[in-house]
Amino acid sequence: QVHLVESGGGLVRPGGSLRLSCAASGFTFSDYYMSWIRQSPGKGLEWVSYISGTGDTIYYADSVRGRFTISRDNAKRSLYLQMNSLRAEDTALYYCARLIVRGIPNFDYWGQGTLVTVSS
């Protein structure tokens, strides 16, 4: 059974940094693209970044490019998001999700999310 568990969220001041982690189980982690998606309180979903199974293909939303870095450790079955220069508008629930890229790309499994609050 596919299971994704995020951690690392918390309260951080503007300009600060935070590193999110996502522990995966129940599937061959290295075979799949993975992604981070966020949801601001009471708002819609915003895709943040994705990374290929080998880590050699990475894409970022414009809103985070240059500040956030996605990475993965296939030996540890873990996905990461290093977030620097955080802003108030980065406040959101951050989900990790498995991204299916064969056929029509879609996020077929999601974690429960970790909350990031950027406030002074």
Next chain:
Amino acid sequence: DVQMTQSPSSLSASVGDRVTITCRASQNIGTYLNWYQQRPGKAPKVLIYGASSLQRGVPSRFSASGSGTDFTLTISSLQPEDFATYHCHQTHTTPYTFGQGSKLEI
């Protein structure tokens, strides 16, 4: 970026009703359109991928159609567990973008 616009943003319905939610893309996305259900306090769950393909395990009362710029999600007979927020999502072009969500309430 491809803008996704859903309507209505919210709607009230009753158990047994048939409801339809629409999603419009700002440019042609073919059938690169997915629908997700998000129950309160839970993560989204994919219902439909490729505009009309039902994800394994999703009840057949859910159906969807469309291509190009106009898409619909239909629930044929609402059940209590269907009261949730529904999101459309395009994966034709990066950045992948979502609609603003349609909240289905009793």
